[in-house]
Amino acid sequence: MKRQLILEDGTRFVGEAFGSKRQAVGEVVFNTGMTGYQEILTDPSYCGQIVTMTYPLIGNYGVNRDDFESIEPHVFGFVVKEACLSPSNWRSEMTIDEYLRMKNIPGLAGVDTRKLTRIIRQHGTLKGMICDMDVSVTEAIAYLKETELIRDQVKRVSTKSAYASPGRGHRVVLIDFGMKHGILRELNKRHCDVIVLPYNATAEEVLQLHPDGVMLSNGPGDPKDVPEAIHMIQGILGHTPLFGICLGHQLFALACGANTEKMKFGHRGSNHPVQHIETGKVAITSQNHGYTVTEQSLSRTRLQVTHIALNDGTIEGLRHRDVPAFTVQYHPEASPGPEDANDLFDDFIAMIEQFKKERGVVHA
Ligand SMILES: NC(=O)CC[C@H](N)C(=O)O
The missing domain is CATH 3.50.30.20 (Carbamoyl-phosphate synthase small subunit, N-terminal domain)
Structure with a gap:
């Protein structure tokens, strides 16, 4: 037909x-x-x-x-x-x-x-x-x-209520903006004790769970359509280590005072080269995004660019200069695509451990 x-x-x-x-x-x-x-x-x-x-x-x-x-x-x-x-x-x-x-x-x-x-x-x-x-x-x-x-995609795809994916390791709160299972899979692989919360969880609700770290997932649409998440991130920054992927990265940038913009046609594929600025190392990455963090807007923030896209020079990774938080625009969980960037999940665990050591936290 x-x-x-x-x-x-x-x-x-x-x-x-x-x-x-x-x-x-x-x-x-x-x-x-x-x-x-x-x-x-x-x-x-x-x-x-x-x-x-x-x-x-x-x-x-x-x-x-x-x-x-x-x-x-x-x-x-x-x-x-x-x-x-x-x-x-x-x-x-x-x-x-x-x-x-x-x-x-x-x-x-x-x-x-x-x-x-x-x-x-x-x-x-x-x-x-x-x-x-x-x-x-x-x-x-x-x-x-x-x-x-x-414009209500995140609301449509996020979980309606909290649920647990238990483990014996670090307590991670994962905010589901439209999460790919790959993210949960990577946290489970590292024995994390994960609680998944809906996109509109408040900072108080997140912190009441005493997380060792918070993960911000990928998700659909324009990050500016999810103001409640931006507000939540502002409320938890500095209280707990933070790692964000894709929409999570964009929301983090907005929460820190940067801006985002729509790209002409975005990045969607399984072979996007991304360079880690500090080491010069290039990873071939899985990507799916139509928005990007505006580089010029970073001067008014405490954010530092850690990764860039080699095809068009757009921002692919950010780090906060003062508090334990980093995010990437691409997909370290792959699924589909190469697993070159998978070690970012290990970096998240290392950041959690460092934070615990500094704070003298005894559990887990
Ligand atoms: N995969 C994602 O999280 C995409 C983020 C956002 N919806 C964008 O298109 O840029």
Whole structure:
């Protein structure tokens, strides 16, 4: 069955429907990963977005139980060149078509996704709509113009209530802004006693749990749409070591007085080179973000840039000069992508231990 993707600038891509047949409106973004479509589909940071993959064959190793990064996918639509419907892998439990059908996510195949990507790169991210063939371009443009993109993504994807992922090690409070499971997996691997809190937890609620450290997760949307989190971070800074990833990094920057801005088309892929300024060491990293911390805004803060993106020079890591806190824009938990930066979780544990030593804390 033929369906189409229409962009707000009037560009139209006709392709074959797969997955759900419902209509979807979202911000169209591209991901350059050659693999990892399962993790991408279930990364809650894509909530509100229609994701297109530049790699031409998607679905070839099927879908399995183990590679999900959240229980439910939050991506609004999925556009590919070729959706493989006869996957070949011993772990495969269903096809990508079956999965998207089950989760009510519309897919569109047979699209020249590299052409689509070039348009996005030229114009910046655009609104788009996956719909049936009877919708005209004029109708779609009018509809897209009057349809506001959602701004409550974090509220939609964050846990509704607190829960524990117990361990015998350091007490970590993990704030879930749309957390990928990979973050919890890395903390569990290091025996942390984790309590996951919703995005709107207050500083008092966090500190009442007597954390040895606080982790700020990744998440969807514009960091400025989550003022309650910025306020919470200001209330805990200096009281406990802090480590933030992606949206967590952006919220931390805002809490410290810096600014953030929307990028033209963002970074989404599994091979983004990031340089650690102090050592010169380069890590190949997994990334998914459309906002960035504004460099010029740092002069009014106590923040120091620790990492930069080698492709465009944007900020990839920050450290607070006075209190134990550091954050990165990229994904040390990988999933999908390389694990070059995985040792940042060890740095977090080391920071917790150092802080405890200085404070003379005896537990754990
Ligand atoms: N992966 C993330 O946490 C993304 C952060 C933010 N939503 C952005 O697009 O920049």
